[in-house]
Amino acid sequence: MDWTALTLSIRLGLLTVVLLVPLAFVLARWLAFGRFRGRGFVEALVALPLILPPTVLGYYLLVAFGRASPLGQAFEAALGHPLVFSFEGLLLASLLVNLPFAVQPMQNALAAIPPNLRDAARCCGLSPLAAIRRVELPLALPGIATAAVLTFAHTLGEFGVVLMVGGSIPGETRTIAIAIYDRVQAFDEASAGVMALVLLTLSLLALGITNTLARRMVHRH
Amino acid sequence: MSIEFRAPPGSVTALFGPSGSGKSTVLRAIAGLHRSDDALVACGGQRWTDTAAGAFLPAHCRPVGFVFQDYALFPHLTVREQLALAIGHRPRGERAARIEALLALARLEGLAGRKPAALSGGEQQRVALARALARDPSVLLLDEPFAAVDWALRESLRHELATLRRQVSLTVVMVTHDFDDVAKLASHLVVIERGSVSAAGTVADLTSRNAVPGLGGAREPAVALDAHVVAQDPARRLTHLVAGELRLEVPAVPGPVGTVVRIQIGAREVILASRRPEGLSLHNILDARVLAVEPGGHDALRLVHLAVGDARLLSLVTVDAVRMLGLDRGAPVLALVKAVAVEAFA
Numbered sequence: 001m002d003w004t005a006l007t008l009s010i011r012l013g014l015l016t017v018v019l020l021v022p023l024a025f026v027l028a029r030w031l032a033f034g035r036f037r038g039r040g041f042v043e044a045l046v047a048l049p050l051i052l053p054p055t056v057l058g059y060y061l062l063v064a065f066g067r068a069s070p071l072g073q074a075f076e077a078a079l080g081h082p083l084v085f086s087f088e089g090l091l092l093a094s095l096l097v098n099l100p101f102a103v104q105p106m107q108n109a110l111a112a113i114p115p116n117l118r119d120a121a122r123c124c125g126l127s128p129l130a131a132i133r134r135v136e137l138p139l140a141l142p143g144i145a146t147a148a149v150l151t152f153a154h155t156l157g158e159f160g161v162v163l164m165v166g167g168s169i170p171g172e173t174r175t176i177a178i179a180i181y182d183r184v185q186a187f188d189e190a191s192a193g194v195m196a197l198v199l200l201t202l203s204l205l206a207l208g209i210t211n212t213l214a215r216r217m218v219h220r221h
Numbered sequence: 222m223s224i225e226f227r228a229p230p231g232s233v234t235a236l237f238g239p240s241g242s243g244k245s246t247v248l249r250a251i252a253g254l255h256r257s258d259d260a261l262v263a264c265g266g267q268r269w270t271d272t273a274a275g276a277f278l279p280a281h282c283r284p285v286g287f288v289f290q291d292y293a294l295f296p297h298l299t300v301r302e303q304l305a306l307a308i309g310h311r312p313r314g315e316r317a318a319r320i321e322a323l324l325a326l327a328r329l330e331g332l333a334g335r336k337p338a339a340l341s342g343g344e345q346q347r348v349a350l351a352r353a354l355a356r357d358p359s360v361l362l363l364d365e366p367f368a369a370v371d372w373a374l375r376e377s378l379r380h381e382l383a384t385l386r387r388q389v390s391l392t393v394v395m396v397t398h399d400f401d402d403v404a405k406l407a408s409h410l411v412v413i414e415r416g417s418v419s420a421a422g423t424v425a426d427l428t429s430r431n432a433v434p435g436l437g438g439a440r441e442p443a444v445a446l447d448a449h450v451v452a453q454d455p456a457r458r459l460t461h462l463v464a465g466e467l468r469l470e471v472p473a474v475p476g477p478v479g480t481v482v483r484i485q486i487g488a489r490e491v492i493l494a495s496r497r498p499e500g501l502s503l504h505n506i507l508d509a510r511v512l513a514v515e516p517g518g519h520d521a522l523r524l525v526h527l528a529v530g531d532a533r534l535l536s537l538v539t540v541d542a543v544r545m546l547g548l549d550r551g552a553p554v555l556a557l558v559k560a561v562a563v564e565a566f567a
Contacts, residue, residue: 119254120293122280124307125356131281134306138297 001194004171005179012087012175013155016094017148023095024102024147029136031103032110033118050100054160061093061165090166090173097161101150105210109143110136142213149213153206156199222246222257222416228360228409230265233386233393235407235424237400238435243416244396248362251394252287253280264359286353290365292345294337300324300348301333307355319355326388327351342370346378354389363395367402379405383567387481400436404428404445404485405566429533431488431515431524442488442524442535448565450480459504459560466530470504471563483566488524488535490562494555495546505558509534511548523548527556534558 031043049057065083066072075083083089113136121131137144159177166173168182176195183192222243228234236244249255251262253269256277262270269278295303304320311319324330327347337345346366353361366382367375383406386393397403403410403424410427412420412434419434420427425446427433448464453473460474462482474482497506512526512533523543525536534556538548548554 114291114293116289116291116293117295119249119252119280120287120289120295122254123252123285123287124352125281125309126306127281135295139295 001191001198002174002176002179002183005174005176006195006198008087008171008174009156009176012091012094013152015091016098016155017152019091020095020098020102020151021106021144021148024099025106025144027099028103028106029110029132032107046103047100049097054097054158055164057097058093058161058164061096061161065089065092065165084165085167085169085173087166087172090162090175093161093165094155094158097158098151098154101154102147105143105146105150106140107143109140109146113139142216146210146213149206149209153203156202224411224413224416224418226411226418226421228392228394230392231390232408233395233406234409234411235403236394236396236411236413237403237433238398238413240398242413244413245364247413248287248364248394248396251360252285252362253278253283254287284356284359286356286358286361288346288349288353288361288363288366290368292337292349292369294345294348294352296337299334299336300329300340300351303348303352304355307352309356323351323355326354326385343374343378346370347381350382350385354391359392361391361393363393365396365398367397367399375401379566382406383483400433400440404443405483408447429535430526431535442537443485444488444534445483445485446532448482448484450474450476450478450482452478460565462563462565465532467507467532467534468505469558469560469563471560471565474565474567476567480567485564485566486534486558486562487564488537490559491527491534491536492557493525493536493538493542493546493548494557497555498557501557502559503557504560505556505563507534507556507558509554509556511550511552511554513550514543514548527554529556 027046031039031046062084063069064071067076067082067084072083075088079088083092117135117139118131121135126134157177158175159181162173162175162178168174168178174182176199180192180195180199183195224243224247226234236247238244246255250257250260250270258272260270260272261268268274268276269283270276295306298306301320304323305316308316308319324333327350329344329347329351332340332344337348340348367378370378379402395402395407407424410420410422410424410433411418414435420432425444429444429446431442446464448462448467448469450460451463452461454461455473458473459470460472462469462471462474462484464484469484471484474480476482507529509527509529512528515524515526517524517537521540523538523540525538525543525548527534527536536556542548546554
């Protein structure tokens with residue numbers, strides 16, 4: 001059992017959730033309520049990580065984060081080490097890869113709020129921000145929770161992109177999914193089996209939670 | 222769409238017209254929920270929307286109460302929380318007192334802890350009304366307030382609203398496609414057809430002249446006007462009502478002297494006579510004068526417009542009766558109205 005890999009995975013998952021959910025909420029709200037041209041294009045862009053092979057995505061991220069790219073150079077100048085094959089690079093990749101898992105449940109939950117309720121909030125004297133806090137957030141809460149759980153679970157299980165962008169540096173970029181692969185490659189089936197069981201349990205737990213939340217959302221409306 | 226009207230302070234102005242005529246859009250424009258390219262909305266000298274001057278007061282800054290057609294109650298909040306949310310920031314004691322007052326006003330005391338899903342349709346509407354009143358609005362906007370409920374509940378909700386109006390002085394703008402709402406609750410009427418105003422005025426004036434467009438056969442001609450109680454006669458179980466120079470005896474209507482009662486008198490219910498009849502089960506014999514005789518929607522019928530002092534009545538009679546009684550313009554005639562033919566709504 002590779003405890004370092006497990007804690008790294010959990011740290012990556014939690015950080016991804018904490019950073020991504022608020023950002024994705026803004027994006028989800030824009031997609032759910034905004035009236036603008038090219039919404040379909042933006043939605044397709046958000047959904048892209050769902051269908052793009054992880055190696056393709058990883059390749060482009062590698063190029064984008066690389067020492068030759070402006071982003072890679074800016075990051076290296078700021079922190080003193082390259083973005084690729086670092087935890088920060090992995091986190092950035094994780095944010096992008098998880099975009100659809102975070103945006104879509106929240107977008108659906110927000111779109112399910114009857115338009116009259118948002119009008120009623122305004123007629124009750126709530127400013128746009130107050131209306132988000134007191135009406136939209138509580139009503140979209142199951143969707144927000146689903147987004148958080150899915151993002152966390154998916155981060156734990158992500159393999160291809162992590163391997164491409166992060167490599168497998170212990171304590172820095174070797175997540176539990178990578179560790180399982182390494183253990184199998186080294187014919188250490190016992191360790192691989194334990195870690196696989198841990199991931200399996202966590203994934204089942206996550207799906208159980210999201211299903212419960214989804215059911216609760218259906219009951220509310 | 223080109224719609225212009227004025228709702229006098231303290232009035233209940235009904236925007237009446239078929240579905241899709243644009244009346245809900247007008248209501249949303251007043252509330253600031255709808256922005257149009259060319260609009261002017263002013264209230265008490267303050268311009269809320271003035272596209273010519275580029276002014277637009279956001280919806281949440283307008284002192285309006287809005288009752289939505291489906292009530293739009295927040296499913297995650299209890300009745301008390303809905304009211305607290307609408308009241309907004311006030312000192313705690315003041316806020317609690319205001320909540321209690323609203324609960325009492327809308328008769329919701331026992332339901333304060335419930336969420337909308339645990340309320341009946343009528344209770345939900347009372348919550349929606351109380352919530353709309355929470356901010357002491359200058360204007361109360363009602364969008365098809367009774368469309369979502371069945372007939373029996375509709376009538377009792379109309380009574381609720383009429384009662385509420387007596388307790389709180391308010392300017393109300395109500396959208397409806399049900400003329401019963403107009404006849405029972407509205408003081409002023411704006412008829413909207415295909416995006417423009419086809420008639421506007423007081424309900425009493427428009428109904429007494431049979432000049433409400435769009436009703437075309439959907440409703441018998443009937444005069445709707447406000448009367449008030451001048452005396453109760455418990456021994457005879459009658460109430461004496463007065464509307465201008467129109468004095469009527471009607472079956473007992475509850476309420477002290479001075480109570481305002483909306484009455485409706487259908488043209489079919491008014492009998493005309495040239496001599497004072499005797500031995501009839503009749504309470505109201507009114508001295509009237511013929512103002513006009515117009516076609517009555519059927520070859521054999523005529524609608525006679527009558528003046529009873531400054532008040533007006535309509536009577537639907539046969540062509541034969543017009544000839545028999547010599548009902549020419551200006552002719553004196555007696556209008557006979559059964560007490561039970563006066564529909565009183567209080």
